[in-house]
Amino acid sequence: MSEEMLTISDRIQHKLDDLTRAERQLALSILENYPASGLGPLTALAKDADVSVPTVARMVQKLGYKGYPEFQAELREELRAKAKNPIAKHDTWAEAAPSGHMLNRFTEAVIDNIRHTLGQIDPIAFDASCDLAGDTDRHLYIVGGRITHTLAEYLFLHMQVIRPNLTHVQSTSNSWPHYLLNAQEGDVFIIFDVRRYENNTLKLAEMAHARGAKIILFTDQWRSPVHQLATHSFSSRIVVPSAWDSAATTMLLVETMIAAVQNLHWEETKERMEELEDMFDQTRLFRKFT
Template identity: 55%
Template sequence: MNQASMTVSDVIAAHFDALTRAEKQLAGSLLDNYPVSGLGSITTVAENAGVSTPTVARMVQKLGFRGFPDFQARLHHELEATLSNPIAKHDRWAANAPGTHILNRFADAIMTNLRQTLAQMETADFDRVAALLADRRRTIYIIGGRITKALADYLFTHLQVIRPSVTQISANPSSWPHYVLNMQAGDVLVIFDIRRYEQEMETLARAARERGVVIVLFTDPWASPVAKAAAHVFRVHIEAPSAWDSSVVTLFIVEALIEAVQSSGWAETSDRLKTLEGLFEASRLFRKPRQEAPGKT
């Protein structure tokens, strides 16, 4: 993938095996409180990592940056992107909007997001998450934020039909300890957290991980702080010509996971669907097509 489309943390990860011992120590320090840990002076960054200033200079060049100022400029750009509020995002898009219809601009942006997201995603990682969600021995917990709650609702609604033991966590943080209390080692917690990241999500993730829960995170290219506790991270491209981030590609991955889980245990899922349809019928939840009396046209 083109390095220009990668985050600094992606670049570090891609080069990590080629780094010296001191450079790996520096990389670990940078990633520990990313991206803030790389925003001090070169001397401060070196001291915080316990390495020399020349080590910092050598490593950033090894990563493909022209020097430390270029390295920091990329970090500042990432930080600005993660903190952008809806007004700032709208103004940025409006200033550069091409003279085409909004439908075309949105389509171009979404297709770019999809290509970039799939280019970064390993199918093996997707398959591992699908296997976790399909494992009936594990209880699945799902939570979303202020905007991403809609995605969490969507995943929960489908998974609770496909398999048993699926719980949606309330958005109220004061209730979270009750959910964590019931979590067992090996259970799965799916978290949706995109910029602007919600502080309580990291607290929930840490508490769940301490109980041995496997955390799956849906986030953006800059990565929520929850990523530090997550075993599996989907970093989805979300830019759109709008004041709001796009959820289209995230929903695409969610729907693909739903199908993968459904297919892996279709015999059980089919039985559950038949039972559910019977319950719908008994409750008269859905309106039936009106039938004409015999002989009428």
């Protein structure tokens, strides 16, 4: 993946193992309040991280920038991209639209997003999140927003078949606080939140976290503020030649999680599937051709 495609957060994650103790302290401080943490003066960033000014200058160079001004300029560009509405995103693509059919251009962008995303994901963390999602001793809450509720519904529909003890929560509904009444320490919240991050989703995550719940977050390359509360956070690249962001990479992760959780307790899942199929037969929901 080319350096131009990486966010500053990506660069920091890639370089963590190569940083000195002070530089790592600075890096973690930046990530804790990313991207706002790097928008102030260099001296303010150094003070907030409790490191020296030369430490900031050295780390910025290790990330591939000539100096702090260049680092800040790219950070501001990330913020502009993060805040774009659909019309602004379309205009950006229209200005530099490459030749070729949209099918090819869109597919190439999605494939590139998938490759980049998979290169950033820790398989151990993903497996751990699947273990949490499949643990029937924990109540599972699945939360989506204005657009991402479609991903949440898709995951919930499959998890309903795979395991008991789960709830679908729409953070855009005014009744979502009701669901928190039953949330207990150790329960699991799978939350979807991408750019134009929703205030309701963050508040729900804060309250669930305060009750001792585990949070698994599916977000974008800029990361929802919910990531600071998440036990596991998975960032997908979502930019495509469209006024809308792409859910293709996130859907790939969701379907992979479904497959993984399904296999964790296959015998129990198989029994649930067989029972459900029997119900379908009784209700004649689906047409049979034999």
